Amino acid sequence: MDSPEEATIRSEQKFRRFLKSLIRKQPRDLLLVIGTGVSAAVAPGIPALCSWRSCIEAVLGAAEQLEVLHPGDVAEFRKKVIKERDLLVVAHDLIRKMSPRTGDMKPNFFQDCLMEVFDNLEQHIQNPVVLQSIxxxxxxxxxxLTTNYDNLLEIFGQQQGKPMESLDLKDKDKVLQWARGHVKYGVLHIHGLYTDPCGMVLDPSGYKDVTQDPEVM
Structure with missing residues (x-):
């Protein structure tokens, strides 16, 4: 069995080989996966783009401002965001709390909160270099492919005259076209997009649905 030092060296060597293999790849052979780091770097003025925790906190702030939740509930959820390790559970409970009577998991006023959080994204683009490279x-x-809920890349691309398309897993035919390389400027939002709360993956059951769908995974 390798010592910790040997294991570290072996891991570093493997990583270097991987990086060298990327250099030899052509762009058409690559699948670029975008996470929060890209959006946070492009629009640092929007805290909700920085992390999952920040996103929940921003939604709570919008819910408080729009008076969707009682102040006591807002305070309680803020404590949960700090203490709870499983933020998916917090997000799930938050959405349920927003709609206790109808049982609707993603109601219209949740969308109102999202629109408040992600409003006017194009005005917050400060560092477009990363988007230009993409x-x-x-x-x-x-x-x-992106795990982000925002559409900063699509907005920027449209500003540059590109026919950008936002895709999610609900439109399986379109996703399959994208997977075959037929949607050149398509961005697949595997966790959904903030403009369509019903398509967003926000809780454990949503992640299970995504990862166990044999048609798209």
Whole structure:
């Protein structure tokens, strides 16, 4: 069995080989996965883009401002965000609390909160260099998948005259076209998009649905 030092060295060597293999790849052979780091770097003025925790906190702030939740409930959920390790559970409980009578998991006023949080994204783009680089890769055939709920890349691409498309897993035919390379400027939001709360993956059951769907995974 390797010592911790040997295991570290072996891991670093494997990582270097992986990086070298990427250099030899053509853009059309790549699948680029975008996470919160990209959006947070592009629009640092929107805290909700920085992390899952920050996103929940921002939704709570919007719910308080729009008076969707009682102040006591807001305070209680803020404590949960700090203490609870499983933020998916917090998000699930928060949405249920927003609609206790109808049982609707993603009601209209939840969408109102999301629109408040992600309003006017295009006005908050401060560092577009990363987005420019991604667009250049897409021009050369790189496919882009994101776990982000925002559509900053699509907004920026449209500003540059590109026919950007936001895709999610609800439209399986479109996703399959994208997977075959037929949607050049398509961005697959595997966790959904904030403009359509019903398609967002926000709780454990949603993640289970995504990962166990044989048609798209």
């Amino acid at each position: 667009l250049r890769l897409m021009e050369r055939g790189t496919m882009v």
